[in-house]
Amino acid sequence: MLDEIAEELGIESFVCYNGQYVIFEGEVILKKPLPQESLERLIQTATENEHPIVFSASDTLRVNLPDHPGVREGMTSIKREYPKVDANYYHGRNIYQCLLFCEENYDAFYSDNFPQYRFMRWHDVSVDVCPSDGSKARGIRDMIQKLGFSMEDTYAFGDGLNDIDMLKEVGCGVAMGNAREELKAVADHVTDSVSEDGIMKGLKQIGLL
Known part of the structure; x- marks a missing residue:
């Protein structure tokens, strides 16, 4: 599902499957399959x-x-x-x-x-x-450890209930306008819907664009 956009943007590092499979610069650094x-x-x-x-x-x-x-x-x-x-x-x-x-x-x-x-x-x-101990936040922690960053330096966008842990733990969490209210409640910022250029508007809102 990532191949096309990764090739277009030159991305070689991913946190996949809610943090269960993490790739850093083309190398798998975390694999946690289901028993x-x-x-x-x-x-x-x-x-x-x-x-x-x-x-x-x-x-x-x-x-x-x-x-x-x-x-x-x-x-x-x-x-x-x-x-x-x-x-x-x-x-x-x-x-x-x-x-x-x-x-x-x-x-x-x-x-x-x-x-x-x-x-x-x-x-x-x-x-x-x-x-039971899996989450996107855990995958991000593994990624930033490899990068030498801290959680305070991280930003994340989310729209589902599976994003709650992630938005709580990153330095700046942004909920999409189409997200559930439970997610918006834990976010630092709320942007427009994903179908209304919410990512671009959110990046401007938090000062990254």
Whole structure:
């Protein structure tokens, strides 16, 4: 998902998958895949509830159920096609994050039954599934340690509930205008919606442009 924009802008360093996979100047400096045993149980439970899962590896995505409206809505919102179907894609492969497609009223159910994971909602139809100690903030800490910066020197923009930890920890956190109120409450600044040049306006607002 990053290849095209990375090539255009010459970016070689990334914090990916809510901090579970971090690349610094083309070199992987952090890999924290999901444990296979608990992933098996999560897949079984989600399948029983007819909740699809998208498996996110280092190079691509696969989904375990075909033609699900929630998956289609979520992937369309990030301008991606429906992933190829492979229910066994996680076998023998490092999976750094899953996208679990379910309504918000299921969040507490999954959190209570799978304490080894964090379920962070990024869309009305989906949550990110990460290790319990995983977050974008952690990935940023690993990146800036490599760079020799401090957290006070960092800036971040976010629009989902999975951005709360990140905006709290960076030196300056900016919530998009389309963000949930819970995220805006912890941000240092609020800019316009992502569809209304919110990033550019936010960069000007905080003095970086």
